[in-house]
Amino acid sequence: xxxxxxxxxxxxxxxxxxxxxxxxxxxxxxxxxxxxxxxxxxxxxxxxxxxxxxxxxxxxxxxxxxxxxxxxxxxxxxxxxxxxxxxxxxxxxxxxxxxxxxxxxxxxxxxxxxxxxxxxxxxxxxxxxxxxxxxxxxxxxxxxxxxxxxxxxxxxxxxx
Numbered sequence: 001x002x003x004x005x006x007x008x009x010x011x012x013x014x015x016x017x018x019x020x021x022x023x024x025x026x027x028x029x030x031x032x033x034x035x036x037x038x039x040x041x042x043x044x045x046x047x048x049x050x051x052x053x054x055x056x057x058x059x060x061x062x063x064x065x066x067x068x069x070x071x072x073x074x075x076x077x078x079x080x081x082x083x084x085x086x087x088x089x090x091x092x093x094x095x096x097x098x099x100x101x102x103x104x105x106x107x108x109x110x111x112x113x114x115x116x117x118x119x120x121x122x123x124x125x126x127x128x129x130x131x132x133x134x135x136x137x138x139x140x141x142x143x144x145x146x147x148x149x150x151x152x153x154x155x156x157x158x159x160x
Contacts, residue, residue: 001056017061047067049067060085065081067080080115084097138154
């Protein structure tokens with residue numbers, strides 16, 4: 001698999017799985033009805049370093065971004081977002097992309113990475129903890145999960 005920085009032309013290949021994941025309303029705090037135009041502005045924002053993963057056929061199967069979580073004197077703490085095509089889940093794509101993004105963030109001078117709102121039922125919580133993230137706290141019942149009802153949102157952190 002090839003991991004590379006995204007180009008504007010990658011968006012049409014990211015949008016189908018981005019939309020599918022967000023519309024499911026199970027793992028992201030974004031509005032499940034987010035339009036393609038708004039989604040592109042959120043994900044492909046020029047202030048973010050965006051990456052894609054291509055499989056052996058050249059299909060884009062995952063994407064991630066890195067951006068400062070805070071501004072000014074705290075701008076060396078990163079935030080990131082990750083999406084893996086649900087049809088490719090469980091094959092190590094997420095771990096491969098996460099390891100790449102963590103290394104890229106460290107090389108860019110970030111001292112740590114924080115996730116502000118990880119849905120506690122998200123299977124990715126296991127991935128993040130296996131990669132050294134800790135749960136700093138949980139906002140109880142903050143997320144209305146379509147299957148589980150109100151569930152917590154974890155704030156997770158890892159030093160780089």
